[in-house]
Amino acid sequence: MRGHGRNLTHIYVTHGHGDHLFGIGQVTAAFPGVRAVATAGTVAGARLQTADDYIEGFWGRLFPGQIPDAVVPDEMEGDRILLEGHELRVIETGHTDTAGGTVLxxxxxxxxxxxxxxxxxxxxYLAETDAASRAEWVAALRRVQALGADHVVAGHKHPDHDDDPxxxxxxxDYLADIEKTLASTADAVEFYRTMLARHPHRANPGSLWGAAKTLKPSK
Structure with a gap:
C-alpha cells in the first residue's frame, strides 16, 4: 500500500478468528492513524481468541513464539464504510465457520x-459447526451469491486459483458433500478418505482431518 502511495484508513475484520487478527498491530504500526473495525459479533469472537488462555492453549502451541501482541478491533457504528466516495457495506452472515461471520x-x-x-x-474449517449451523452457512452463501459479484475474495485460497465468484x-457443493459423507461413512478415517476422494485438489487436507475427528468422533 505504501509503495503505491495509498492512504490506508480502515482495517475491516470479517470475523473473530485469530489468524485474521494477529497482523493488525503490524499494519497499524505501518500506517499510523488507521483504524481496525468490526461488528459486535466479530469483536466478541476476537476478545475470546486473544485472551491469554486461548493464545497459550491453542495458537501458541501451533505457532510457538510467533504470535504478536493481539489487537482487538473497535466495534463499528453502523454497517457502512465510506471510501473515496464509494460505499462498503457490511453483511452479517450468522454462523459460518464460526459465530458472527460477515462479508464486506x-x-x-x-x-x-x-x-x-x-x-x-x-x-x-468445520470444527465449530453442527448440522444446523452448516445449514445457516449454506443460506449465507446463497445470500452472497445473490449479490451478483464479479469478484469474490476468500479468506482461505488455493494459490493457483483466482477470485472467480x-x-x-x-x-x-462442498458443504452438501459433507452432509452426504457424514451420513454414509462409519468413522473419521472413512469420512476423511471419502471427502478427500471427492475433493482431491483442495488445499489444506489437515483441515479436513480436523473436521473428520470432530464430526466423526471415536465412540
Whole structure:
C-alpha cells in the first residue's frame, strides 16, 4: 500500500478468528492513524481468541513464539464504510465457520471480501459447526451469491486459483458433500478418505482431518 502511495484508513475484520487478527498491530504500526473495525459479533469472537488462555492453549502451541501482541478491533457504528466516495457495506452472515461471520460488499467494484464465509479451493474449517449451523452457512452463501459479484475474495485460497465468484457455489457443493459423507461413512478415517476422494485438489487436507475427528468422533 505504501509503495503505491495509498492512504490506508480502515482495517475491516470479517470475523473473530485469530489468524485474521494477529497482523493488525503490524499494519497499524505501518500506517499510523488507521483504524481496525468490526461488528459486535466479530469483536466478541476476537476478545475470546486473544485472551491469554486461548493464545497459550491453542495458537501458541501451533505457532510457538510467533504470535504478536493481539489487537482487538473497535466495534463499528453502523454497517457502512465510506471510501473515496464509494460505499462498503457490511453483511452479517450468522454462523459460518464460526459465530458472527460477515462479508464486506463493495457494489461499485462488484467485489465481495468474503473472509471465511467462502473458501477458494481449500478444505473448509468445520470444527465449530453442527448440522444446523452448516445449514445457516449454506443460506449465507446463497445470500452472497445473490449479490451478483464479479469478484469474490476468500479468506482461505488455493494459490493457483483466482477470485472467480464460482467459488461460492463450490463452497455450497462442498458443504452438501459433507452432509452426504457424514451420513454414509462409519468413522473419521472413512469420512476423511471419502471427502478427500471427492475433493482431491483442495488445499489444506489437515483441515479436513480436523473436521473428520470432530464430526466423526471415536465412540
Amino acid at each position: 460488499w463493495a457494489p461499485d467494484a462488484g467485489l465481495v471480501v468474503a473472509g471465511d464465509v467462502v473458501y477458494n479451493n481449500t478444505h473448509m 464460482v467459488i461460492v457455489q463450490q463452497s455450497i
